[in-house]
Amino acid sequence: MTFSATTVLVLALIAAVIVAIGLWAYSTANRLDRLHVRSDQSWQALDAALGRRAVVARSVAMAIADPASDPALAGQAAQLSQLAARAERAGRADRETAENQLSGALSTIDITQLRPQMVAELADAEARVLIARRFHNDAVRDTLALRTRRPVRILHLGGTAPLPTYFEITERATPAASTGLSVDTIRTTARIVLFDEHDRTLLMRGNDPKTPDVSFWFTVGGGVEPGETLRTAAVRELYEETGHQADPESLRGPIWRRVAVFPFDGELIRSEELFFALRVRGYEPQATNLTAIERRSITGHQWCTTEDIVRLDSSGEVVYPYNLDELLPEAAAAASGIAHPEVRSIR
Known part of the structure; x- marks a missing residue:
């Protein structure tokens, strides 16, 4: 059985296309795997930053809790401590709501009443959350951009990994890291x-x-x-x-x-x-x-x-x-x- 030159050429082209698709699918699957790892690691970093902020929030609550001098501050401290504990216990589905409630409570704290060391600790904790959230959302964006492409979905290159989700959290309107200086x-x-x-x-x-x-x-x-x-x-x-x-x-x-x-x-x-x-x-x-x-x-x-x-x-x-x-x-x-x-x- 012999093949004409045209048949051989067509078969070679088909084989080349199949190889090209295979190489593309392999490299895309590898890239998706790296993106999934990056998303997981960024969430772990964000989770750690949020946990540290909750610890600092409880320290702030203890610092302002003085019912003898101001019962209102004592109530504010109790609420802050309660919200920090709730944020730590919240599952992933309820985490945004709990963390945003904690953000709102922290934004009402008059940082001028805190010791400078406590202000610095709170500022650093909030900054770490901001950085971690930014990188987590960047990782989620890049992963979703590739996962939602039609060829990737058709070939199921994302495997069974769940789609990552963004994490949105309210940022303090007046940063605790304020220097007290008038900057331009x-x-x-x-x-x-x-x-x-x-x-x-x-x-x-x-x-x-x-x-x-x-x-x-x-x-x-x-x-x-x-x-x-x-x-x-x-x-x-x-x-x-x-x-x-x-x-x-x-x-x-x-x-x-x-x-x-x-x-x-x-x-x-x-x-x-x-x-x-x-x-x-x-x-x-x-x-x-x-x-x-x-x-x-x-x-x-x-x-x-x-x-x-x-x-x-x-x-x-x-x-x-x-x-x-x-x-x-x-x-x-x-x-x-x-x-x-x-x-x-x-x-």
Whole structure:
């Protein structure tokens, strides 16, 4: 039995299409599996952050519970403690309602009546919930975007894993982390601790346009624009400042959170900075799309070893974040996938 050249060609094309579909289905199933893992891990992180907030809420309730001085405060404390306990016991279906009730109760607390240490603890707990919720919802969005595609549904590439769900929670209108200062700009910033294959870290050199003679060093990154996720903002800033294009999914973290209040170009800015870690092959940074203010304020860059950072600090040129030389091993381990640290506050 012989086949014509046309028949052979058609069979080859059919085989190629089948192989292509198989490879696509295999890679898509693997990607979905990673997205499901990411969603599960992000929910675990959010659950832990909510649990910590409930513990802090009970501490706040104990701090304000004083029926002798103010019976109204005692009632408020009792309600806060009750709502915290309810939030901890709530199942997944009722968790949003319980946590939103706790948020509402916390927003009524007059933080000026609390000790500064308690205000800081509450601010940190609320910030961790905000970060964890943001990353959980980002993971859910990415998973649903792929799971709901028609070919994925037809081929059942999502398996039997349940669809993840968003978690929405009310945020405090007046943050407990208020500094008491009148600031001109409040922003969220995404930063990357960038390593090359030799464990050197890329730092940018800059200055305040109002004080051009005073230089400082900082990691790559910048403000999150409306509609952007932290990861999207981080890779955009990386490309604009250095010319390197990275996949948002390749970022590890966030590993650190830093709240900074500083003057810049005549304004007082309050910035909440979230740091990711990323390892790449060394390259020569070349800015691609700096803003006018960045062109005036960014004056150079350097791939730095730990010893280089110590020397820069000793020379009087401050490196941000503080104690970066001591923090780098933690970031390097995260960038290499060796460790998965929980986001923590730094200076």
